[in-house]
Amino acid sequence: MNRFISPFIVLGLLLSLPRPGEAQAPAGLGAPCQPGEYGHSGFLLVCSDAGIFRYALHEDVPPTPEGGYVARPTWYPTLASIFRATNAPACPLSGRVTFTSPVIRPDDLIVTVPQGMVVGDHVTPIDHGYIGVKGLGKPRAARTEDDYVRITAPADAEVLEVSSLGSPTSMRVVLAHGCDTYSVYMVINRLSGALAHLQDDVQRGERPQTRGLRILAGEEFGMQRDNPLDFSVHDGAAWLSGFLSPFAYTSSDSWKPYTVDPWPYFTPDLGAFYESKMQRLAAPRWGVIDQDVARTAAGNWFLDGTVGYSGRTVDAVRHATTPLMGGPIEGRNSFAWSHLSFLRHWVQPGRFVMSIGWWRDERGDPAQFLIDAAPGQLDPSQLTPESGVVVYRLRTWFSSPGLNNESPAPIGYDLVPGPAVLGLVAVQVNADETLTIEALPGVQDPASFKGFTTSKRTYRR
Numbered sequence: 001m002n003r004f005i006s007p008f009i010v011l012g013l014l015l016s017l018p019r020p021g022e023a024q025a026p027a028g029l030g031a032p033c034q035p036g037e038y039g040h041s042g043f044l045l046v047c048s049d050a051g052i053f054r055y056a057l058h059e060d061v062p063p064t065p066e067g068g069y070v071a072r073p074t075w076y077p078t079l080a081s082i083f084r085a086t087n088a089p090a091c092p093l094s095g096r097v098t099f100t101s102p103v104i105r106p107d108d109l110i111v112t113v114p115q116g117m118v119v120g121d122h123v124t125p126i127d128h129g130y131i132g133v134k135g136l137g138k139p140r141a142a143r144t145e146d147d148y149v150r151i152t153a154p155a156d157a158e159v160l161e162v163s164s165l166g167s168p169t170s171m172r173v174v175l176a177h178g179c180d181t182y183s184v185y186m187v188i189n190r191l192s193g194a195l196a197h198l199q200d201d202v203q204r205g206e207r208p209q210t211r212g213l214r215i216l217a218g219e220e221f222g223m224q225r226d227n228p229l230d231f232s233v234h235d236g237a238a239w240l241s242g243f244l245s246p247f248a249y250t251s252s253d254s255w256k257p258y259t260v261d262p263w264p265y266f267t268p269d270l271g272a273f274y275e276s277k278m279q280r281l282a283a284p285r286w287g288v289i290d291q292d293v294a295r296t297a298a299g300n301w302f303l304d305g306t307v308g309y310s311g312r313t314v315d316a317v318r319h320a321t322t323p324l325m326g327g328p329i330e331g332r333n334s335f336a337w338s339h340l341s342f343l344r345h346w347v348q349p350g351r352f353v354m355s356i357g358w359w360r361d362e363r364g365d366p367a368q369f370l371i372d373a374a375p376g377q378l379d380p381s382q383l384t385p386e387s388g389v390v391v392y393r394l395r396t397w398f399s400s401p402g403l404n405n406e407s408p409a410p411i412g413y414d415l416v417p418g419p420a421v422l423g424l425v426a427v428q429v430n431a432d433e434t435l436t437i438e439a440l441p442g443v444q445d446p447a448s449f450k451g452f453t454t455s456k457r458t459y460r461r
Helices: 007-015 079-083 193-203 268-276 314-318
Strands: 023-026 038-041 043-047 053-055 109-113 129-133 149-152 157-167 170-176 181-188 220-224 229-235 299-303 339-344 352-356 367-372 390-395 397-400 414-417 423-429 435-441 457-460
Touching (some): 079 229, 157 181, 157 193, 170 220, 181 220, 193 220, 367 414
Parallel strands (some): 023 038
Antiparallel strands (some): 038 043, 043 053, 109 129, 149 220, 157 170, 170 181, 181 229, 299 339, 299 457, 339 352, 352 367, 367 390, 390 423, 435 457
8 A cells, every 4th residue: 555645635634623433643631522532642532421531441442343353443543643753754655664774683683582472471472572682692791892782773763762661771762664664672781873872861760852863774773782672563554453352452552453573574685584583483483462362262361340451440440530651550569460361372383371460469470371281172262152161281381492591592492391280270261252260379180170169250352
């Protein structure tokens, strides 16, 4: 599709009133609105009967059509309204950005962890990969300044954000490349080159104003040594149809349904090289994050009575009179306390993992387990309401061959189940499209489960 738009059409759009039913640029809680209008300000907003914006709840959006959304629903925030570039490069007549420069030079790269991993409070599949750098092949104590490698812009861009992730060696940069296409870098160890002048500001906890600042393809903006580089690309023309309830992500990580495989955006030689360094051998090698399968247990779930990815309760959102922020939730150990996912392993998709935000502690104690299915037992993507209750054994797992220092495991590694069963989970898919589970930490024999108790929980998409 050709995305070129005349400046006169753009001006007309800017001067026109928002169309009811169409998610628009950020609007404030309590701001005036038109009936049927949606807005976005961290959380999805909907126009109330009083003609002002309030926070939206699941019942404020249309039911998901059969087969899910194959394109962005009109009520979902546009990617442009999420990232809000003001000085991005012009979109080529082709309507597509081409990344002509490496993010990490081929000689400095070892192996890349695909998107879709779950770990810690990343309970649902992670929407970025992890590019391994050569310094990770050495013990940390043996690394020197010479082990830092350059991070460079893959294409001309506007710098939308430079911020700290809470550690002196962990920063985030967001670039807008035009064509409603963005690249995101996290856990950057050091700002350098075009962004070196912002290092001290970010280290002081400031978030410097960068909108309008431009960076060129191939220009250095950071350096990496002590951990893989988090990397993702998001395109406003794309849409992941495997999220059966995209509303769940309007309260946090709203860019998630626009996440794409980055390698086709690079020149063919660069894209092919980067893809060859992926741990995952199955297609797509970049991995899969949208794993919801209708009428089954597979995919992402959120505790009944909470609002999607945010982890906040429905009541807290319904009665909010001041702006809500993402991140930590009072009284909870993790924002992901309410998350649950039954997913295919990111490197070995023939094996299923259960990732849960509340294992033993209702305040949140995220954990991940390999599902040890008994012979003939249905996997989560096969469980339907007709399957009844299924009880899975849960184990930890190891990669084989194992890790080398802090380096990612090698390409195509195998999974080795841990020696002991660490607990069970009873699962039932319900006809009303909810999921009932009961977590049984420490229990080893599935035959000991005699039916759900008052400890059962209900989850929704």
